[in-house]
Amino acid sequence: MSSPIYNRLPVLRAERGLSRKALADSVGVNFQTIGYLERGDYSPSLELALKLSEYFELPVEMIFSLKPFEPLSRIANQRDQ
Amino acid sequence: MSFYMRTANGRVAQRSRASMRLATGIILAGYPLGALLTLNSSLAGDGSGAFALNLTGLAIIAIAIFAFFYIAPSYMQRIVGEQLCELDDLERDLRQKAYAFAYHLLTGLVASAIFYLAVANDDTRLTLWAPDSYTHWNTIFWGVLLYCFTLPTAYLAWTMPDIAHEFGEDELEAEPVRKPGVRWWLWGLIIAGGIGGFILARTIT
Numbered sequence: 393m394s395s396p397i398y399n400r401l402p403v404l405r406a407e408r409g410l411s412r413k414a415l416a417d418s419v420g421v422n423f424q425t426i427g428y429l430e431r432g433d434y435s436p437s438l439e440l441a442l443k444l445s446e447y448f449e450l451p452v453e454m455i456f457s458l459k460p461f462e463p464l465s466r467i468a469n470q471r472d473q
Numbered sequence: 474m475s476f477y478m479r480t481a482n483g484r485v486a487q488r489s490r491a492s493m494r495l496a497t498g499i500i501l502a503g504y505p506l507g508a509l510l511t512l513n514s515s516l517a518g519d520g521s522g523a524f525a526l527n528l529t530g531l532a533i534i535a536i537a538i539f540a541f542f543y544i545a546p547s548y549m550q551r552i553v554g555e556q557l558c559e560l561d562d563l564e565r566d567l568r569q570k571a572y573a574f575a576y577h578l579l580t581g582l583v584a585s586a587i588f589y590l591a592v593a594n595d596d597t598r599l600t601l602w603a604p605d606s607y608t609h610w611n612t613i614f615w616g617v618l619l620y621c622f623t624l625p626t627a628y629l630a631w632t633m634p635d636i637a638h639e640f641g642e643d644e645l646e647a648e649p650v651r652k653p654g655v656r657w658w659l660w661g662l663i664i665a666g667g668i669g670g671f672i673l674a675r676t677i678t
Contacts, residue, residue: 421561424548428563433634437562 397435398457401426403464404448419443475622477554477661478545485544490635493549497627499540504619507533508612541619544626549633553625567633571625578624 405415412430416423419440436444436456439471445452480486488496510530517523544550552564553571560568593601604610 395678425561425563428634431634434563434566440562 394435396432397456399429400455400461401430403446404450404455405430408448415447418447425439451473475547475550475554475625477551478542480546485548485551488544488547488549490630490633493544493547493626493630496540496544497623497630500537500544500619500623501627503533503537503540505533505577507535507537508616512609512612537619539625544623547626549575549626549629552629554622567629570632571628574623574628575621577621582620 401415403414404415410460412426413423416426420443421440429436441452441456450456474581491606507530510533511527512530514523514527514530517526552560552567555564557565557568589601592599593603
């Protein structure tokens with residue numbers, strides 16, 4: 393059984409004020425697919441992961457990970473300290 | 474084998490997971506039940522009992538067919554029946570899983586049915602029922618066709634997480650409207666099949 397792939401899509405989308413529909417149109421998928429991705433019900437193909445990476449202008453590993461992401465608030469707090 | 478029925482405005486009809494489960498359940502259970510009642514109505518005699526049984530069977534079959542037309546324009550049916558080039562990553566993945574499930578179930582059913590027919594035709598001591606008329610085979614044919622169309626969708630209805638409630642009306646309304654295209658090759662195939670079947674039936678009889 394494949395391990396779950398965690399992602400930061402909801403955070404990245406919220407940062408940019410994007411709707412699922414707008415993001416879906418940008419990467420050429422159905423808006424429900426973005427919903428499934430965000431919920432972790434579906435692991436994206438390499439092609440889709442690269443398209444999302446290109447769209448957000450971030451490395452793939454900053455969007456998807458095999459381990460749960462640390463909350464951004466904690467990262468910011470650690471950086472401040 | 475399946476197909477997807479585009480709506481007149483090109484939008485995918487919104488169906489809840491519960492309604493899809495109910496509709497596919499009605500199709501998969503209703504058609505065989507209706508067919509059994511109709512085909513065995515003669516067992517109730519020649520009077521009004523047989524007529525009522527026949528009518529009940531036909532009504533259940535009609536409900537099953539209506540249920541199919543309810544699911545035909547849905548998002549799940551789109552996943553299993555739309556042209557592959559129109560689907561995205563997730564939808565292709567789901568289609569593969571749905572078809573794999575339907576293939577396993579159908580091959581199991583067909584193998585069981587052939588085994589049963591072999592026993593029913595071979596062992597005269599058991600006096601098992603076996604289809605022996607055009608009506609029997611016609612009912613089986615349409616049943617198999619309905620199962621082929623419905624099984625992949627039923628798999629999705631029972632396995633896909635329900636996320637429709639997470640989307641606002643504005644998102645659902647914003648779905649792009651795509652003018653429905655006419656798939657001439659599909660209609661050609663259906664008409665050619667109908668003509669071929671008609672000629673074959675006339676030749677045999």
